[in-house]
């Protein structure tokens with residue numbers, strides 16, 4: 364089997380971070396945002412850039428980046444937490460911003476963000492959990508709103524939010540586990556919905572969900588490792604969605620994160636619910652110093 | 654953008670209506686993705702946008718400027734945000750928004766902002782927007798029948814504005830085109846459980862079992878149709894086990910000896926809920942054993958699990974677990 368070309372991937376990511384005007388530069392936005400809080404809005408939320416309007420997506424990115432660098436204390440934590448908590452609706456769901464769009468992605472983002480800030484007390488957790496459960500389908504998966512099709516990305520968000528709030532006992536893990544392990548296709552890769560093509564980024568969404576519900580041994584892990592490694596560009600670095608496609612920062616991140624969950628030798632462990640390194644989560648959530 | 658429009662484009666600094674505006678240049682951060690050819694046009698447009706946005710000028714010229722900025726970069730959240738503020742302030746005709754968003758969809762229909770905006774507009778227009786929104790989503794789904802944003806929007810339209818009457822026929826039409834389309838199966842389930850014109854899951858069950866039976870016989874390897882069938886008996890395991898149509902469907906597929914994974918798993922599901930398999934089932938399952946399956950077990954469920962382990966090797970551990978959980982005494 365080919366090995367992980369770790370050094371090449373680091374070079375690839377660094378080169379992408381320098382390149383302005385590239386597709387990746389947009390994705391690298393939050394990485395560069397590190398260090399300055401100029402994107403913080405009066406409301407307490409964060410925008411995608413200085414002077415941009417706040418949205419819950421950028422707010423979580425900002426908190427995650429600061430958490431990664433142990434700099435959360437530069438924030439007005441109370442203000443950020445109030446902004447996020449203010450996005451909760453009467454039925455327990457969350458909107459992404461003042462315009463009110465609702466999606467279980469926002470439930471995850473809000474819960475993850477508030478947990479990192481130690482402020483889950485600011486929202487009605489019980490109602491938030493009930494709303495997520497109302498988006499559960501008969502196949503065991505979750506969609507973006509009640510009745511929405513099961514989708515691996517939405518499942519990650521819902522399972523992640525339930526894991527963080529200690530509510531995983533409220534779902535049928537066996538049924539969901541079977542749906543998730545059906546996502547593995549012959550090549551070893553995982554897809555996000557039935558009959559879709561396998562994709563490295565879904566190895567993260569599906570795999571992390573399987574780990575959170577303790578059913579990861581139901582898939583063929585070795586074949587999945589091989590699939591991810593086959594998506595590497597050995598010469599120039601980077602990982603793509605499928606073997607022989609063009610590499611980008613997004614799939615490189617999810618490929619390495621997937622390998623981390625698969626306990627690939629030499630890759631630092633990552634927390635499946637927070638999508639942050641385990642030592643960072645231990646430091647923030649459990650108060651354990653590395 | 655057509656070449657006509659390109660020729661007509663007038664630099665903003667030469668437009669009389671903007672002569673009093675002092676453009677504000679971007680101070681930091683990355684530049685968004687724009688085709689190289691529009692770079693200069695884009696930079697200038699955004700500089701003028703920033704000026705009006707900073708001044709919070711909710712005027713017709715600001716509205717026009719947001720159209721241009723959106724067409725150049727539909728991914729900029731702030732421009733859409735400001736556009737809605739202007740529309741609210743001006744009480745402008747929202748019909749224009751439908752054309753704008755449809756144009757953007759032609760470039761990239763996976764843009765979150767466009768759907769968000771569309772939804773905001775439809776909410777304001779109310780039931781007069783129903784047929785237009787159903788047409789628009791249908792158009793997107795005719796290009797990508799599993800488009801997650803389009804399905805999500807369509808479900809919202811049905812629930813908020815109505816238009817359920819022909820939705821079941823629409824699902825049927827999509828399943829005729831592609832019987833594996835999980836999104837269409839999901840929508841079908843959405844309709845039979847939520848449409849105010851149908852009597853709900855129980856009333857629909859009989860006809861839906863027939864429909865799904867035919868779909869499964871046509872393609873027994875279809876995960877979606879089997880899951881749909883099971884979903885028809887959500888929270889009603891007793892009816893699931895007692896309906897002979899379900900078990901005989903399993904037998905029919907098992908006897909044909911091809912693509913048996915879901916027929917076997919459904920049989921196991923039935924047995925684990927109390928179904929008593931007859932000799933016919935035993936014979937059908939035994940006949941599926943391959944040379945590398947374990948030796949015949951007197952227990953049909955255990956045999957079915959070993960067959961699954963060998964014909965579905967990626968999930969061998971799942972089937973091993975299934976056997977030990979349901980059919981082995983601890």
Ligand SMILES: [Zn+2]
Pocket residue numbers: 562563564565604614
């Ligand atoms: Zn992907």
